[in-house]
Amino acid sequence: MPEAATAAAVRATIGDSEFDRDTALTRREPGVYDIDLSAGWTIISAVNGGYLLAVLGRALADALPHADPFTISAHYLTASQPGPAVVRTDVVRSGRSLSTGQASLFQYDDEGREVERIRVLASYGDLDSLPDDVRTTAEAPVIPPMDQCFGPEDGPAPVDGSSAITDRLMLKLDPSTLGWALGAPSGKGEMRAWFGLADGRDHDPLSLLLAVDALPPTAFEIGLSGWVPTVELTVHVRSRPAPGPLRVSITTRNLAGGFLEEDAEVWDGAGRLVAQSRQLARVRL
Amino acid sequence: MPEAATAAAVRATIGDSEFDRDTALTRREPGVYDIDLSAGWTIISAVNGGYLLAVLGRALADALPHADPFTISAHYLTASQPGPAVVRTDVVRSGRSLSTGQASLFQYDDEGREVERIRVLASYGDLDSLPDDVRTTAEAPVIPPMDQCFGPEDGPAPVDGSSAITDRLMLKLDPSTLGWALGAPSGKGEMRAWFGLADGRDHDPLSLLLAVDALPPTAFEIGLSGWVPTVELTVHVRSRPAPGPLRVSITTRNLAGGFLEEDAEVWDGAGRLVAQSRQLARVRL
Structure with a gap:
């Protein structure tokens, strides 16, 4: 079945995909990361806020001792554009099961000065360490096939x-x-x-x-x-x-x-x- | 009706009440405020998180050009106790209709070093400047008299x-x-x-x-x-x-x-x- 085999071969994986490449950061120094914001995640001409949050989330996953965002709050300050940006992170607290960090994304004005686009506060942990217990009254949305x-x-x-x-x-x-x-x-x-x-x-x-x-x-x-x-x-x-x-x-x-x-x-x-x-x-x- | 008159006389007002006195801050320098966290807002022995948020909210109302919290996000780092605390604020962005600030509340360890209790990010505006338009499907909770x-x-x-x-x-x-x-x-x-x-x-x-x-x-x-x-x-x-x-x-x-x-x-x-x-x-x- 060559067709199915081809489809399987091109299917991207976590770590090797457009999303991963476009949120990848280069560490300039500890806690400071450079990125070229991709034009691929724009809606009309604005960079999507979820994509930007993922960029900041990835920076914090690197800067903090825990890898998974449990709760992340972002305040959007000025509109981001595709192109160079720098993410500056700060470890607020490192705990055993949770750590808290802050991150800001900056771009550059015409004089090369940093302009803050977004600031986030987040607490990270390890999702795989949590117990399996689920007691939920939430129901999945009903969406047609x-x-x-x-x-x-x-x-x-x-x-x-x-x-x-x-x-x-x-x-x-x-x-x-x-x-x-x-x-x-x-x-x-x-x-x-x-x-x-x-x-x-x-x-x-x-x-x-x-x-x-x-x-x-x-x-x-x-x-x-x-x-x-x-x-x-x-x-x-x-x-x-x-x-x-x-x-x-x-x-x-x-x-x-x-x-x-x-x-x-x-x-x-x-x-x-x-x-x-x-x-x-x-x-x- | 002396009884009603007495009740009216002792009724506290916004600005002159237990809540206002217990969230009042003393400005040490621009953006930095001292407060003695009241033991009056503890549940068992912990200081209530909403009271603490109100303290930080009041500091930002003073530090920012706008007075009303529109959206405020707090990450709770370590348990607060009644007693001295300092709130440090930072103006992130001042806009015409919205401004964004950050604030942290610290207390002191046995050596007098600052220990961060809570960090918040918030965007403030002027509630009275908003248009009256309301389109809501939310319904008020039904609670007995x-x-x-x-x-x-x-x-x-x-x-x-x-x-x-x-x-x-x-x-x-x-x-x-x-x-x-x-x-x-x-x-x-x-x-x-x-x-x-x-x-x-x-x-x-x-x-x-x-x-x-x-x-x-x-x-x-x-x-x-x-x-x-x-x-x-x-x-x-x-x-x-x-x-x-x-x-x-x-x-x-x-x-x-x-x-x-x-x-x-x-x-x-x-x-x-x-x-x-x-x-x-x-x-x-």
């Missing part, structure tokens, strides 16, 4: 402008949250999708940081259009994800005063809730 | 040890989330209460930071006992609260690997969702 869902490649571009990130994602949106793309938003602040990486790489804690911020804004289904910039995004990684595509469900309940929250849940193929996130974002009314 | 709810004063102490904080709060718990106090936890991770300050002070954005972390742990209703230390707590303040008691609803859906999330919603007397929060906490299984 993938072949009944729709991605950017299935129709005319649902948002203006081209977006490089769509080439790197396997994103299949639940048709019941796609009214906005047909000019008939549901009015409910919900967005659901199957989510993977286009090159077939499986997920790890770092790609979960991307998953929570990669769907179209729930604001589209509320009937708003335009840019919904993130002010703050906090992600809790609750379990190492099983291989295969993820289900991502995002809910907005409260749009008030020009701000909204987006609550994301990420479920893996084994039926585990692997990440929860919440962001505060601005909308133009 | 206050005289059908129960506080620590209504029965034998529900947790071992005395807790000074209960004297400073007006906490009336929904009986349907009080099974744990009678040895019959519901198994559902829910806790709901009417919430106020015992001296009658109305709420402001700073006391909302207290409100989200002042109820008994949801873990009690899941059937767990003991200490549930907060790793990280993020609060979004969405509106300035109206006068009068608040309704606070806390939900835990996913207890896994020795960690759980607590999602809090705070509603004011005018029926507005004034704060949302999520924390990641550890449990002993």
Whole structure:
């Protein structure tokens, strides 16, 4: 079966994939890392906030004694652009089972001065050391089978402008949250999708940081259009994800005063809730 | 009616109350503040995490060009004790409508060296400048009238040890989330209460930071006992609260690997969702 063999051969793996290459950092000195932010993770012309969070998350995984983000909070300060950046990390506390760190990503202005783009605080641990005990009342989102869902490649571009990130994602949106793309938003602040990486790489804690911020804004289904910039995004990684595509469900309940929250849940193929996130974002009314 | 007149006369106000006195800071130099952490906000012997967040929130309100916390994320590093502390703040970015700051609270070890207790990142703005537009699908929690709810004063102490904080709060718990106090936890991770300050002070954005972390742990209703230390707590303040008691609803859906999330919603007397929060906490299984 040469066709299947070829597909298997080109399937990317954790550590050897577009996502890994584009979040790879070069250590300049202890705790300081250089990176060239890829243009491959832009939506319209903005660098995706989840990709940026993964870059900072990878820097902290190197700087801290623990490798897995358990909880990471990011405040987005100024808009990032593709190109050179430096990440500066600080070990706040090293504990036996948890360590806490801080990281900032800077780019350069016309005079070469550093401009801070994002600052994060995070606590890291070892997901594999946790007990297996799960007591959950959370239920996985019900999303139609993938072949009944729709991605950017299935129709005319649902948002203006081209977006490089769509080439790197396997994103299949639940048709019941796609009214906005047909000019008939549901009015409910919900967005659901199957989510993977286009090159077939499986997920790890770092790609979960991307998953929570990669769907179209729930604001589209509320009937708003335009840019919904993130002010703050906090992600809790609750379990190492099983291989295969993820289900991502995002809910907005409260749009008030020009701000909204987006609550994301990420479920893996084994039926585990692997990440929860919440962001505060601005909308133009 | 002399009785009513007396009650009105002793009712504390925003700016002149136990909460304001116990979160008041002395500016040592620009951005650096001294405080004596009050023993009045301890639960068993630990200083309440919401009180500590309010202390840091007040420092940032002074240090930043904006006065209201819109989103504040705290990572709890080591256990705080009543007594002297210093808060060091850093202005990360000053914008027109939002500014971002960082703050850390330190106490002193036996040699007088600073030990960091908590670090926060926060974005501040002006709640009064926001448009009135509200589109929400969130619904206020249904809690029985206050005289059908129960506080620590209504029965034998529900947790071992005395807790000074209960004297400073007006906490009336929904009986349907009080099974744990009678040895019959519901198994559902829910806790709901009417919430106020015992001296009658109305709420402001700073006391909302207290409100989200002042109820008994949801873990009690899941059937767990003991200490549930907060790793990280993020609060979004969405509106300035109206006068009068608040309704606070806390939900835990996913207890896994020795960690759980607590999602809090705070509603004011005018029926507005004034704060949302999520924390990641550890449990002993």
